[in-house]
Amino acid sequence: MNKKYLPLAATIAVFVALFVTGGAMYNNFLSTLVLGNILADNAFIIIAAIGATFVILSGGIDLSIGSMIGLVGVCMAVLDRMGWHPLAAAALMICFGILYGALQGFIIDFCDIQPFIVTLAGLFLLRGLCFMVTLESVPIRHDFVDLYASAKIPLPGRGVLRSSAIVMLASLALAIFIAHFTRFGNSVYAIGGDKESARLMGVNIRRTTVGIYAIGGFYSALAGVVYALYTSSGYPLAGSTLELSAIAAVVLGGTLLTGGVGMVAGTLFGGMILGLISTLIIFHGSLNSAWILISSGVLLFAFIVLHRFLVSSFDLRGTS
Amino acid sequence: MNASAGPAARVEMHAIGKSFPGVRALSGVDLTLYPGEIHALLGENGAGKSTLIKILTGALDRDAGEIRLDGEPVDFRSTGEAQTSGISTVYQEVNLIPAMSVTKNLALGPSDGAFGIISWRKARAAARQKLARLNLDIDIEQPVGTFSVAVQQLVAIAHALDDDTSVLVLDEPTASLDAQETATLFSILRDLKSRGMAIVFITHFLDQVYEISDRISVLRNGGLVGTGLASDISRQELISMMIGRELGEVEATFAHKASEEKGTEKLVARGIGRKRTLEPFDLTLHAGEVVGLAGLLGSGRTELTKLVLGAIRADSGTLEVGGKDVGRNTPRQSLESGIAFCPEDRKAEGLVGDLSIRENIMLSMQAKNGWLRRVPRKQQERLASEMIDALAIATPDAEKPVRQLSGGNQQKVVLARALASKPEILLLDEPTRGIDVGAHAEIIMLIRRLCEDGMALLVASSELDEIVAASDRVAVMRDRRKIGEIAGEDIKRDNIIRMIAGEDGGQH
Structure with missing residues (x-):
């Protein structure tokens, strides 16, 4: 098997192992009902993580994701109060997300600044805007929200695919297409693999970098839309530290933080592993939420160490 | 000035000049490239080879001079523009993405539309076609990093070559290839040449220059020292062009010590070496003696000093310092046993x-x-x-x-x-690189003074006159091998040049 699939295989193995463990411990765990719920409950994290996958594949990082989710939520809620249709508000916010992401990408490349610091500025800036818009939780009361909450596709067994899960899967399909079947996607891997070489091979670094962060912004904003519809409200603190969960999902999904290696599909499983851990601990009943974070942390740690060993197998250049 | 009856020049660079803040990198350099010819470009580090090439390929702007392509003046503002005009470059380090497959690497590049959809079926066909041009048959789905450096080099060339490439620039393509890999590369270059391509070949291996090139140009200190047909320039003339600079103020003002006056043995290296870096060598340093290390760029001067220091880990041989066997030392152990080192690149490694x-x-x-x-x-x-x-x-x-x-x-x-x-033993790698003449002389005097105080010194230098002026004994290097030593009155420029040139025929 091609070595590049090893991290993804490890991710899927962990997911299946956790799922089967759950099934052995609790009745009714190993079912499409649980699976469907995990997909729906974690849809916004996974959507945000898909965008972050592009950024991390290129060797960058995006810390503005959580604040973007919060800002999209409060704006949608306020626009709803002003009488906008949620879909129109969503379209506006997604456009904003793309533009803001593109701006971040431009600053990163044009000024040659670390993505960490540029998107950290974005984290503060966007969160500040949230508080400008509103200081309290604002409900979204529109018929469309009810429609969104009730729409579902039945799965075999008792499970259902809810709207959030459907949006997430559709956006995943789009991301897989962009990453693996376009020149742009190929360039993203090249920049993450070796930026200087990519430049010398004729890759347009600026256009690609702007595109990468624009995609990041698109997926963050989409995650914000899904989160707002899922909770049917906007809250200025929503999505705090969510960027870190998204990064964790990407890394658990087999993408190397150093960039250049990984697959978008892995992020789906990475996000689901995080969801599965919380579901398992909730099923257990007597363990508190501290254990969700502790086990996520331990697993993340184990994966990073695993990657460290896998990455050396890609580094096969001559020893001279 | 041009070869009279030959074909029309493809590229003419005339009176090229370039300055960086505080440094004159190039002045008045001419370079003419003919179709169906391999043109070797030679010079020590910092001679201006890379700058000249970067100006040709549009990576740098020139301050003066003009470039003509097929007779028409051109002014490339980016490497992309040069590439579109048929000038492709393969840079020194293999420039590929190791974790990506050969197909994906070959699909990279300036393209039509940022969101252009890739058909991997077509991309694979295109990749096979590009590789077939170089007679390379490999599994194109494997990551590039899993292939040997030679294959990677060929893939990089395949990436650089388009249907309309007329000028191919190769910067040190053989630096990390072994003899057989080099032979493969050369047969491909000859094939490209026979199809009328103009090839620029930058290297520091003289044997390779004579093996493959038709024409030679030598740069030194940003100026063109000479250019001509390879068959007209002898090996000795070539070496003399490359490193025979006049030192001026510091002439050999002292008498080289006769070999009987040697002090105690301070450091004895027996069979120290490392595969692909330097062949095992023996070396003895005595108290109160300066041993010079002469050789061309890439002959292994720096590697030898670093092996003695332990900064490059030896995989054979032993080292004895001050009569004590230290085996294969680390830089820290070296320091403790009284060895000090001044590196070549003082900005990166020294200060x-x-x-x-x-x-x-x-x-x-x-x-x-x-x-x-x-x-x-x-x-x-x-x-x-x-x-x-x-x-x-x-x-x-x-x-x-x-x-x-x-x-x-x-x-x-x-x-x-x-x-x-x-320290009792001092290793100096290029102690006078990039400093002015006055300071140059002072440093040489200093080396002599330390030596008279009883220190054992090893001085690696690309400047032959410096070696002649400072050394009691000279170890001569060629092709990552120590080929001999000369001492006392035999230390003369001509003798060293003759040794480097390899009067024995100079096999690789």
């Missing part, structure tokens, strides 16, 4: 630019002392001012950041730092 002279001098002493036993400030200051006086470092005081000193004075700080640990 911390933002720290003061005093702090830089203290670095290796502190390392020797261990981090817990801090050297008292008083003692530091005394030592620093001693060194400033002893080496005549031009500075108002010891607290000036090293970055603000001139090249020559920076080099003296490197020396001061090495001397601060009171």
